[in-house]
Amino acid sequence: MKEVAVIGAGTMGHALALVHALGGCRVMLHDAAAEVLARAPTLIAAASHTLCEAGTISTDEAEAARNRVLLADTIEQAVANADLIVEAVVEKAEVKRTVFGHIDRFAPASAILASNTSYLDIFPLIPAARQKNAAIAHWYSPPYIVDLVDIAPGPSTAREVIATLHALYEGFGKAPLVFDRLVPGYVANRLQAALNLECLRMIDEGWASAEDIDFSIRHGLVDRLALLGHMRKMDYTGLEMISNGLAARTYQPPENAGYSAVLARLIEEGRTGVRAGKGFYDYGDEPVEDLLHRRDLGLLQLKKMLSKTTGGQG
The missing domain is CATH 1.10.1040.10 (N-(1-d-carboxylethyl)-l-norvaline Dehydrogenase; domain 2)
Known part of the structure; x- marks a missing residue:
């Protein structure tokens, strides 16, 4: 995947932009709320600094990843050249239906559409022409630390789409779990x-x-x-x-x-x-950024210890 569009820049969206950028992709990040989109680079920078502090990535890798994330004012701009489109908007069916409609209008026909939905059956919300290239790729917060990715096809999803997503995220060092159908809530x-x-x-x-x-x-x-x-x-x-x-x-x-x-x-x-x-x-009055920073460092330290103990096996 050379270019990825992430639609939604909130709690999961900005973090997924970082994940894909660390994987070497050029990322176009969009959110309908201008203030959410404007704050995303600060959140991405904070998360990448935490990864550096924990020794997970180098400062050069962090800077290169941040430079690969570009902000898009419109969905059209975000998806125009996308190989992969990651949908990470609010968990409301009609909002997703509207977003999928805009994606269908502006994205290349060959683009893979991957929804980060936690529970919704998004396939009835996706235009028919996009069904064969549509799948679920569901992540856990914070996705730049937690490795599990639930991958599930819809009724018409092409097998090669699932294989492509599995290979992509395994190549990122993540832990994709492939389902043969949508299981609400996954495991x-x-x-x-x-x-x-x-x-x-x-x-x-x-x-x-x-x-x-x-x-x-x-x-x-x-x-x-x-x-x-x-x-x-x-x-x-x-x-x-x-x-x-x-x-x-x-x-x-x-x-x-x-x-x-x-x-x-x-x-x-x-x-x-x-x-x-x-x-x-x-x-208390502790800034949320400090709370998240402490949580992320703790998770990274725990992950490193577990990897040594289990030999990297899940």
Whole structure:
């Protein structure tokens, strides 16, 4: 891929522009909101500096990647010469449908269209003429650190499109996982959704606090999951024990009622997460850029240690 267009420059879009630029692509980055697009170079620079600080890339590599990202005022300008178009706009069907319509109008017929959607079935939203070159390439935040990429075809996606995306991202040093069809939520998001339901139930019903839950995860789960994964961890536990636990039926998963009292209360209070300075936790007056920087450095250090421990195996 020589030229990539990234449509959407927000939380994921600017980061995906950096990922593709680090992979050697020329990137045209566009966002409908001028202020979001204007801020993207600062966010890209901060992320690349963090990668340099961790020793993941050199300063020369960071500068070269930043220079390969250009801002486009319009979708037409962004996609006019694109080999690959990465859609990373808000997770609303009608917004995506509109964006796909503009892409269809201005992009080369040969361009591959890859959506970063987390849950939506985007294929009914894409014009018929684009279906054979359309796929899902779903990333996790921050994508310049987290390597998993979920790749899924639509009903009419050409096999070579999936093969091309797999080869491209594997060449970037990423970890693409190819599905033979769209599985809503893929694997990691489905597991996160189940974990979210259980955590919110425990808080809503007064069984545990946010601090209790994170304490239990950090000291009881995360080290074994990071080293082994979950299914291999089950092997080490012993499958007879897992089977006995199922038979006892002492655990019943929560029903998804589409609502959580604690989430509703926090959101109403303006406690929406680190970008608001508070969520389940209070982050004080520390700038969000500093919080993200510290998170990214920690992830990079953990990733480096895990790579040494597991020999780079997932």
